[in-house]
Amino acid sequence: MSSHRPAIVVVWTAWAAVCACEGSVGGPSIALEAGAGDAGEDAGRDAGRPCADGVCVPGDKETEDCDGCARRSRFCGDDCQWEGWGACAPPCVAGEVETEPCGNCGARARTCGDDCAFGEWSPCGSEGECAAGQVDAAPCGNCGTAERTCSDDCDWGEPGACLGEGDCVTATLEYRDCGNCGEQVRACLDDCSWEDWSGCIDEGVCAPGQVEVGGACGNCGTENRTCSDACEWQRACGDEGACAPGATENRSCGNCGTETRTCGADCRWGAWGGCQGQGACQPGTVRNQACDGCGTQQQTCTGACSWGAPTECVLPCECCIWWVCEPCCC
Known part of the structure; x- marks a missing residue:
């Protein structure tokens, strides 16, 4: 065998045979991918080949490096001969960025290096808050639940109606009246019931509007007590008379006089007595009286019903001697 002809090493699997072709030292790296075949003995396989004297098995693919980190391929034809090499193309171009979807509507990327091979995938970024189609039940209202569905954009939709609510808000208190101005209380439990x-509790001593009748009181009255709206007793002396037996009452009469009446045993006033201690005149009254034989003077009754001091005596005429004139009788 010529030293320039590559040696072919064939490794068979259950579905395909992979041939690693190695040239002379320093030559190109060549990989041979076999077509479909049975994983039988080599002799059996050779017998099944359409052209045992060919250089390859129809459908096989051979790949080699070219132009640095690029690769090219060729295929084995039906005549068991290799077809021409395909175009020399790298797996990726240095700096090329490849992206793919990931997670909840997120994306990840990888970059082609100088060796024309993609690097590791980046972490998944720009993810939504949920997985599309995911259904979540969130608490709502009084121990109820509302369902929401994740959209195709991986965002939560609006929650639906709140279902299965309880009767109250947990830890709230409710009060109601009972008994005599008392009250009852109940609390809302953790399950909203x-x-x-x-x-x-805190009841009063009586029922509103309740009345109790007691003994005598006041001026010939009867003591009653009535229960107020606050359920407390309020005492009152009812049906009393006008006065206390034996009491007296005075009032003015006549000319600065006084008359009196007395309260009887039935707590009613008796008749007024006579006017006592009257003065000489009615306050403001004016009287004229003679003075000095032929003159007159006036007196006015004071507020104490007594006559005040008389005015100066007025004579009817004036008598003159020489140049001196004086009042006189005519």
């Missing part, structure tokens, strides 16, 4: 009502 009410606990049982408590006993009636």
Whole structure:
């Protein structure tokens, strides 16, 4: 065998045979991919080949490096001879970025290096908050739940109606009246249901509007007590008379006089007595009286019903001697 002809090493698997072709030292790297075949003995396989004297098996593919880190391929034809080499093309161009979807509507990328091979994938970025089509049940209202569905954009849609709610808000208290101005209380439990009502607490001493009749009181009255709206007793002396037996009452009469009446045993006033202690005149009254034989003077009754001091005596005429004139009787 010529030293320039590459040696072919064939490794068979259950579905395909892979041939590693090695040239002389320093030559190109060649990989041979076999077509479909049975994983039988070599002799059996050779017997099944359409052209045992050919250089390859129809359908096989051979690949080699070219132009640095590029690669090219050729295929084995039906005549068991290699066809021409395909175009020399790298797996990727240095600096080329490849992206693919990942996670929840996210994306990841990898970059082609100087060796014409892609590097590792980057972490998945720009993900949405959920997986498309995912259904989530969130708490709502009074211990209820509302479902929401993740959209094709990996964003949560609006929640639906709140279902399965309880009767109340957890930890709230409710009160109601009971008994005599008392109250009952109940609390909302963790499952949004009410606990049982408590006993009636802080009651008053009586029922509103309740009346109790007691003994005598005041001026011939009767003591009653009535329960207020606050359930407390309020005492009152009812049906009293106008006065206390034996009490007296005075009032003015006449000319600065006084009359009196007395309260009887039935707590009613008796008749007014006579006017006592009257003065000489009615306040403001004016009277004229004679003075000095032929003159007149006036007196006015004071507020104490007594006559005040008389005015100066007025004589009817004036008598003159020489140049001196004086009042006189005519």
